[in-house]
Amino acid sequence: MPLTDLPIDELWSYRPQVDRPADFDSFWASTLQESRALTRGMVLSRAPTPLTELEAWDVTFSGFGGDPIKAWLLHPSGPGPFPAVVEFIGYGGGRGVAADRLGWAASGFAHLVMDTRGQGSAWPNAGPGATPDPHGSGPAAPGFLTRGITDPMTSYYRRLYTDAILLVEAAAQLDIVDSTRIAVTGMSQGGGVSLAVAGLSSLVRAVLPDVPFLCHFERYLELASADAAGEFRQYLSVHRNSTATALHTLSYLDGVTFAASVEAPALMSVALMDDISLPSTVFAAYHQLKSADKEIEVYPYNGHEGGGSTHWERQVNWLNRRFKDEYARDRRRST
DSSP states (O other): OOOOSSOHHHHTTOOOOOOOOTTHHHHHHHHHHHHHTTOOOOEEEEOSOOOOSEEEEEEEEEOGGGOEEEEEEEEESSSOOEEEEEEEOOTTOOOOOGGGOOHHHHTTOEEEEEOOTTOOSSOGGGOOOOOOOOOOOSSOOSSSTTTTTTOGGGOHHHHHHHHHHHHHHHHTTOTTEEEEEEEEEEETHHHHHHHHHHHHOTTOOEEEEESOOSSSHHHHHHHOOSHHHHHHHHHHHHSTTOHHHHHHHHTTSOHHHHHTTOOSOEEEEEETTOSSSOHHHHHHHHHHOOOSSEEEEEETTOOTTTTHHHHHHHHHHHHHIIIIIHHHHHHHHHO
């Protein structure tokens, strides 16, 4: 597969102007306030799994509008508290089965994997979802990107981002979780969600977006060949007078805008042969990060799979240095 975007030297200087709505902050503050008022706590039950060396829990928490959202919680045996990683899933995927997600817990973290409302029936290797999206929308192309696209208030991603933030807030209340060491991560759509959460939640102390989607929408929609971009183009080919309205809605959801509020340490990844999360859209978000501690791993010859397990090992080592090594040094200094 050839390179899909700008040469690497141009990517390092690519800083596009992305529209930020004047009421962006108040929009998200009121959205979260409304759903927080409807939360009913987190319910945990033992996960139906043969796992014996890790603790595995089936989780239900209150998301957008008080809707019940599913997740997995896996953590090492023992009392904790543990540093936590909250993970969000790629486009079309579900939380799968608990045994799909062993790495972070086996590395000493409490690991929460959020199911994605209304998704979870697209990729066999990601496993099924278990959470419906009970909210309707106006006419949309098949998929999720154009659901509720005529108004930021009805957008599907307003609901999804709210679910994700409320899971982080619920996780911080768990005895097994050290609320001062919570990271968020995800690949593709999950990476974009992690940027939104890190931009809106002060509880996030590190963010690890892996080849993130949902960034720099205008460029993505013009150039990407991915199914989600095709959904949007299909929608606008029918709703010919709706481009400005749709792009206005997406301006409330853009990972580039959220990145400008992220101060937590950040490790991103990008693949230069990725035709789904175009490299320029990833770099646009990376350059906006306010983080004093930020890195981006570049995989020149990979597509949307990015760095795979190699990158996951880098994520673990990177997070260990910040959540375990530095934490232990701080504890020693305080005693």
